[in-house]
Amino acid sequence: MSTLQHQEASLQGAKDESVAKLEQSIGGSKTHEHLSDISKMKTEDDGSFKRKAASFRNWIEPNGEFAPEKGRYHLYVSYACPWATRTLIVRKLKGLEDLIGVTVVSPRMGNNGWPFANVDAFPGADTDPINGAEHVKDLYLRVKPDYDGRFTVPVLWDKQQGTIVNNESSEIIRMFNTAFNQFLPADKAALDFYPEKLRKEIDEVNDWVYDTVNNGVYKSGFASTQKAYEAAVVPVFASLDRLEKMLAGQEYLVGGQLTEADIRLFVTIVRFDPVYVTHFKCNLRTIRDGYPNLHRWMRVLYWGSPAFKDTCNFEHIKTHYFWSHPMINPHRIVPVGPIPNILPLDA
Numbered sequence: 619m620s621t622l623q624h625q626e627a628s629l630q631g632a633k634d635e636s637v638a639k640l641e642q643s644i645g646g647s648k649t650h651e652h653l654s655d656i657s658k659m660k661t662e663d664d665g666s667f668k669r670k671a672a673s674f675r676n677w678i679e680p681n682g683e684f685a686p687e688k689g690r691y692h693l694y695v696s697y698a699c700p701w702a703t704r705t706l707i708v709r710k711l712k713g714l715e716d717l718i719g720v721t722v723v724s725p726r727m728g729n730n731g732w733p734f735a736n737v738d739a740f741p742g743a744d745t746d747p748i749n750g751a752e753h754v755k756d757l758y759l760r761v762k763p764d765y766d767g768r769f770t771v772p773v774l775w776d777k778q779q780g781t782i783v784n785n786e787s788s789e790i791i792r793m794f795n796t797a798f799n800q801f802l803p804a805d806k807a808a809l810d811f812y813p814e815k816l817r818k819e820i821d822e823v824n825d826w827v828y829d830t831v832n833n834g835v836y837k838s839g840f841a842s843t844q845k846a847y848e849a850a851v852v853p854v855f856a857s858l859d860r861l862e863k864m865l866a867g868q869e870y871l872v873g874g875q876l877t878e879a880d881i882r883l884f885v886t887i888v889r890f891d892p893v894y895v896t897h898f899k900c901n902l903r904t905i906r907d908g909y910p911n912l913h914r915w916m917r918v919l920y921w922g923s924p925a926f927k928d929t930c931n932f933e934h935i936k937t938h939y940f941w942s943h944p945m946i947n948p949h950r951i952v953p954v955g956p957i958p959n960i961l962p963l964d965a
């Protein structure tokens with residue numbers, strides 16, 4: 619081997635080593651496809667879809683490992699994802715924008731899961747300013763190289779320790795509800811979307827709404843047998859009927875005030891006609907034609923509050939679902955309608 623060949627070979631060796639190290643640090647590009655590629659996700663033996671529990675469940679609390687601090691925590695979200703959007707809504711309602719930063723992924727979730735804008739520069743997507751990651755999975759694998767769950771958003775990140783605090787939206791919104799009150803002006807600190815006196819009722823509503831509506835539409839859409847689909851879709855509409863009755867003459871679901879029960883339901887209802895009716899085959903009725911009370915409730919929240927409207931990006935929502943599930947929509951065609959995605963209040 620000539621000196622030049624030798625130098626080239628050792629340079630190549632060094633390059634291979636650094637690429638291998640980089641791949642190792644971001645978890646490798648191929649080895650996690652069974653976890654990151656949703657089209658490879660298996661349903662249960664009976665064709666039903668069961669959502670896995672989130673893995674990072676730490677709490678932000680005074681004197682704890684994760685103390686409330688301005689600028690210490692960061693949210694990674696997708697505008698498409700209903701669970702992530704819950705956290706964006708509460709962040710905005712509570713006025714936490716200056717305390718907690720946000721990074722938005724591209725809605726096109728492919729083989730490696732959710733990409734950042736450096737991999738897929740979809741309008742409105744961001745690069746990752748903290749970790750320079752390419753995909754959300756890189757964050758998980760950086761924190762836990764042997765992580766074997768799904769690489770989901772939202773992710774609440776601790777910039778100080780370089781780790782994930784929590785990836786369960788229902789818990790993140792509870793933290794946002796109270797943990798940062800000391801830094802907020804009195805009117806924002808006073809907002810409580812999980813008030814003590816309504817907790818029992820809120821928990822009860824959340825329980826069946828989660829199972830049959832929030833997650834119910836996914837159970838319907840991801841079912842891989844006719845039987846599993848029908849077993850999922852019927853309860854979705856039974857619960858919508860129940861919610862329709864609850865909202866007769868009522869502005870909100872529980873206690874005559876805006877609570878997390880409304881926030882948690884809103885993110886599913888706003889996606890219902892544009893996505894779930896067609897993509898997840900939840901087509902017994904639409905919200906706009908079948909549920910006047912739910913329809914009014916949703917539009918009052920959407921048109922009346924920037925926290926609901928500004929966190930709702932239909933370009934990301936529709937592109938995500940129709941593009942990212944080739945097992946349901948192999949040609950990835952995104953439907954043009956409904957027009958408009960959400961009707962005006964006086965329609």
Ligand SMILES: N[C@@H](CCC(=O)N[C@@H](CS)C(=O)NCC(=O)O)C(=O)O
Pocket residue numbers: 653654655656671672698699700701702731768769770771772785786787788
């Ligand atoms: N329990 C989680 C669920 C989050 C979740 O499932 N997010 C979906 C997007 S809507 C996701 O990131 N899925 C990626 C995957 O499963 O690969 C929460 O409520 O925060």
